[in-house]
Amino acid sequence: MQRIIFHLDLDAFFVAVERLLDPSLCGQPVIVSPGTARSVVSAASYEARKFGVHSAQPIAQARRLCPQAILCPDNFKAYQKYSRAFFKILAAYSPDLEPASLDEGYMDYTACTRLFGPPLPQAGRIQEQVREELGLDVSIGISSSKLVSKIASDLAKPAGILHVLPGHEADLLSALPIRRLIGVGPKTEPRLRQLGIRTIGELARLPRGLVGQAFGDWGFGLQDLARGQDDSAVAPRGRAKSVSNEETFAVDTTDVGFLKFALQRLVCEVGYRLRQSGLRAATACVKVRYADFSLHTRSETLPEPTDLDRVLYESGERQLGRVLTRRVLIRLLGFGAQNLETGKGQSNLFDVSGHDRLGKLHAAADKIKKRYGYDSVSWASLKRQDVE
């Protein structure tokens, strides 16, 4: 059966939320940033991007490029609130949903066509509902695979829908530069260029034998992707073996404050997905990819399986400290929760004999969150100021 996969991605998400909070920012070049002298751009509006401003750029450089830009401090709580509302809307369209970050996710629509009809009108309805209820624009890519849909949603920006019909996946990818393909980084790209390959289509057409000679088995997988062949499944919530989240920075960085803030974002999303799935993690891991493409990972067994942001973050921060041993620019940061088990309810809350006061406190707060809304309780140490 031909799969129908949606990739849904909110446009300029942080900036769009800032504009909902302060409509005078509409139409203006806006830069979202933690705001300290050494910090970097978290997000930039399309108006600011025209001047060459982009995320992860040092703030001083961004201000030189676009002095008229309005600076907004990060407002992570508000971003989380809108993110949750976004995924709540999507969950009504298909149960097979995989959040990829705060503002984007995959949806497997294959089984829904009988109930809801063809995907394109449905994508239009999702766009309308997200705009009406949240005031946000979402771009949507539709195709038979996650890979192609992600590229399609990017090409559809802003506020567009791109439906790649079955059989045309490779056509869409063909003219794109090779670096747009997942798995092609600064090491692989020059090697592909040596073989005269600049576009995804050129890799797709390369004789199989040559691909094997140059890159081995790994190259075959890469060529399959270049041909638009990607079978990876949309991970339905609750069936995951691990929950992880990572971010490739637009510009490599050594800024520890920025890394901790990025880690916080990654952890909060992983924690949220664990709780949504009724899962707890026994192990937490941190992954760092340096600019030279070397990969360093650390993992640690948690005192007890948890789905709580603060416990996960504390472990993540410890491991980040251990992994940052080199003064080399960092390209990617990831956080993962592993060895998942189904949550044993609110055991901490009723464990009167337990000595883990913090655990009980977390469980109680989580219960309040569930009852009165996620934002009713926040952890002081998870506020951005404290991780600078």
Ligand SMILES: [Mg+2]
């Ligand atoms: Mg986005």
